[in-house]
Amino acid sequence: MATAEELHQAAFQIGRANPEGRHGAANYLKRLDYSVLQQCIHCGMCLPTCPTYDETKLERNSPRGRIALMRRIADGQLDVTEAFGRELYFCLGCLTCETACPAGVRYSEMFEHARADIEQSGVLHNPVRDLVRGLTLRWMFAQPQALRAIGRLVWLYQASGLQFLVRRLKLTRLLPVRLRELEPLTPQVQRSFSDQLIRPVETPANPKQRVGLLTGCVQDLAFSDVNRDTADVLLANGCEVVTPPAQHCCGSIHAHNGELELAKQMARQNLDAFDLKRLDAVITNAAGCGTQLKNFGHLLQDDPVYAKRAAEWSAKVRDIHEWLAEIGIRAPAASIQQRVTYHEACHLCHGQKISQQPRQVLRSVPGLELVELPESTWCCGSAGIYNITQPEMSQKLLQRKLANIAKTGAPVVASANPGCSVQLQAGVRAAGLNVKIAHPISLLAHAYRGGQRR
């Protein structure tokens, strides 16, 4: 076992979270436009919609409480403390509060700045955490080759039958408790990634629009088939699809985990990867990415080189459902005789206020019976890497979601975010439910290909 200092050094080698040192000045919140913090009128309308407040009924665990703490930090009346750090990492970042807020508070912006302060101040510093953050944020999700290499290894582990054996022989008992709990969350990695499934440019018979397609990180590893489906659906609706083979992470995982500078770097790399002028829209099929991609304009507003392009980018980014609703969905000829319920990803319904369009997509499939999911907008507990960092709260939310899914009696749950899909798949597997998780676009693509029962 490595010593704490060795782990710390290792983290340092691959680029530590905090380049300014372990206890550098924490001033992201102080630099944030004060009107953003001031916009909260502490009316309390966010409280009943917040999953963490609902669980504990403590003000500190509510958006209003967290904003009060952030404002006191910005005012210099409170330091960035460990308790503050823990609080902001207890927040799911589900943005339900933004939907509930009557005053239009931009919680996500405050939340990202607060987490950046927490990382910069080092209040949550510990060697293992630093190493994990270094490996994931600075290496895995910063370099597409790294992520695909890891994906390849996991695929080998799964495809070789090793995972089956490990699970069957309960070898996971040999792992430390935390890792043992995480193992079931490993997504089923696809044999082929997006660049092998989608050609750089694909053109339908009579193209009406030309769009860029973002293939994502988790989506690319675990759901590259969804990316293929998305390309097919776009082609079927008259869009020429441009898919750069090597794409960068959108940076949402960085922005949500206190790495705002890295998030900006990711944004710039994405802007460089696409010839924006020649595209009518940039399409994403992952809710979490979509929210971040639409925010590039704001994120880079002070960037002397990229500000203008970032603003144009934000104006062109569309969630796939949003885009289809905009251009009109061509109804498939074939039917899918299936009862389906729809789980709303937080970053689609709260982050992008897209709620009806995915339902429109599902309703366009003949034979598909859409049953409403009770509490469809309540977070499933995936929340980026929340299911890894806060397994207890995440499990509570997952169980609540599974109970609601069971009420619908639907054998298929449509979900438009890879994080949610991984979480729900792990959930139904553990609960022994005979429920499949599918992207709405995959269902539509299936219908275009001839449909019938899955």
Added chain:
Amino acid sequence: MHKVAADLTRMLGSERVLWEPEHLATYGFDGTPALYAQAGCIVLPETTAEVCEVVRYAAQNKTPIVARGSGTGLSGGSIPVPDCIVLCLVQMDRVLELDEKNLTIHVESGVVTQKVAELADATGLLYPPDPGSMKISTIGGNVAENSGGLRGLKYGVTRDYVMGLEVVLASGEAVSFGNKCVKDVAGYSIKDVFIGSEGTLGIITKVLLQLVPKPQAKRTLLATYSQMDAAAETVSAIIAAKIIPCTLEFLDRITVKCVEEYAHLGLPLDAEAILLMETDGHPAVVEEEANRMAEIARQHGAMEVQLAQSAEEGVQLAAARRAAFSALARVSPTTILEDATVPRSELANMIRFIQQIAAKYEVTVGTFGHFGDGNLHPTFLTNEKNTAEMARVEKAMAEIFDEAVRLGGTITGEHGVGLAKKYFLPRAVGNASLELMRQLKLTLDPNNILNPGKIFD
């Protein structure tokens, strides 16, 4: 750790007592702008017995206690007194009984208002008071503030539905008042003293509420006016025609403009007033009343009258009123929602006065509210960091309160006095009334430990 926090932790356990700065900061405010104070500790009791224990301790040690629910108040009633014990009752949220034979519901005071409404609805009943914060406000808080809502004209306010209370007195003793009987004249109606007492006379721990049968039908109308007087005359004529609508809400020009900019509902920007009207009850009566109201609105100069043909259309028509507060709250960093109230007959005068005062002091005020019961919400759109403007806001508010009282109204219709309106209370109620309030407070709370300094000093 604070000594009081240490003592209470020993008594109740560490889970029930919060004292860390990261907790205290989040209980330092309620829904009122620009008010903040820090408590010594926060206590989260789960039973009446625990409340009694805390109050007894506070009485012995002369420590002030500030009770609160979800902290949505708009007059600073639950702002801590420095170093006090904040008694947060949200964990006391059990529903004790729903009695369909006697049409009552018995709940602990931390139950959220919406829950009461939903439980009533599920059994074909209605709990009429619907304060704007009902999705999160607690019943205990509603009773302590005697909250109103949109249905005041026809259905009254919280007080009209309280049949009984359990209250922990300043001595730490729990006492029950009232029962399920519609008629009960055994002595003074003590429960009424505690309704609207803003936590200054006792801690409300249980509430017995009356429910009514749910109306079978509802129709919604929206009328737009180029003159505020025409809207006011419409309202008077409707009441004179012996129709009591369940909703009679209005938006003024500035509110209409903000709503349109925010929600894009296609509202006419030249409208001086918009009236949202709803009637509920027996389907035949509702049909007749809705048509009559539309006719009256046209006769009194409405530019346009829309009568919803379905429930969905009704929801669409009500969208403008529903969006009113959100639309205003987005305009500027600080939103001060006031609730000056006048007799219905003086509404048009009062609204005009508010517009004149806003112009005089160069402040932005959007007014909306309950035309049926005279309860106005002049909403100041300002910035608490702008001291010069805040000073003008204060002056404008003072003149508005004075005018409301002069017209036979009051400084607060449904938000309470708390800290925010303490200064204006003497001119609203007069010295004799104020003195009687003081004596009542002294009798029930001789050591002045219950929410001291609220309503009056």
